[in-house]
Amino acid sequence: MWLMLRGVLLAALFFLAGSVVAGQGTAGTPAAQDVKVVEMTAKKYEYTPGEIHVKKSTRVQLKIRALDRTHGFKIALVSEGSDKEGAPGLQFAQPQDNWKLEKGQERVIEFVAERPGIYPFKCSNFCGLGHSGMKGKLVVEE
Numbered sequence: 001m002w003l004m005l006r007g008v009l010l011a012a013l014f015f016l017a018g019s020v021v022a023g024q025g026t027a028g029t030p031a032a033q034d035v036k037v038v039e040m041t042a043k044k045y046e047y048t049p050g051e052i053h054v055k056k057s058t059r060v061q062l063k064i065r066a067l068d069r070t071h072g073f074k075i076a077l078v079s080e081g082s083d084k085e086g087a088p089g090l091q092f093a094q095p096q097d098n099w100k101l102e103k104g105q106e107r108v109i110e111f112v113a114e115r116p117g118i119y120p121f122k123c124s125n126f127c128g129l130g131h132s133g134m135k136g137k138l139v140v141e142e
Contacts, residue, residue: 036058038061042064042073042101043067045123045128047136049136051136052136054139055142056116057114060110060111060113064101065101065106067104070125070127071123072098072123072124076097077097077119078119079115089119089140090111090113093110100125116142120137122135
């Protein structure tokens with residue numbers, strides 16, 4: 001009896017592990033979406049890259065590392081020129097648009113770019129005299 005139960009449990013674990021590794025899913029689920037990984041750096045007073053282009057419906061994973069000091073990352077949830085009360089064009093798992101970037105640590109920010117437009121981002125942690133110029137933009141294309 002124990003051996004049969006053990007065999008069933010092992011089979012279930014292998015099935016689940018295979019599904020995760022293979023990224024199985026149905027259309028519209030995160031596993032079925034394209035994922036664009038963008039390696040970024042933040043340093044006095046710039047983000048590199050400062051402009052990011054992605055296609056609509058892409059799952060975006062920003063991997064940001066602050067090189068010289070603590071910075072911040074704040075991104076608009078609705079595109080420039082859109083109704084600020086409208087539905088957000090960027091969909092995050094957690095309702096958040098602002099992150100602290102500790103010096104030397106990588107911060108991963110993940111979202112789905114649902115609507116075309118330009119989404120500005122900027123440093124949200126005062127980092128010196130050029131702080132107000134530390135910005136960039138995410139361009140979501142059709």
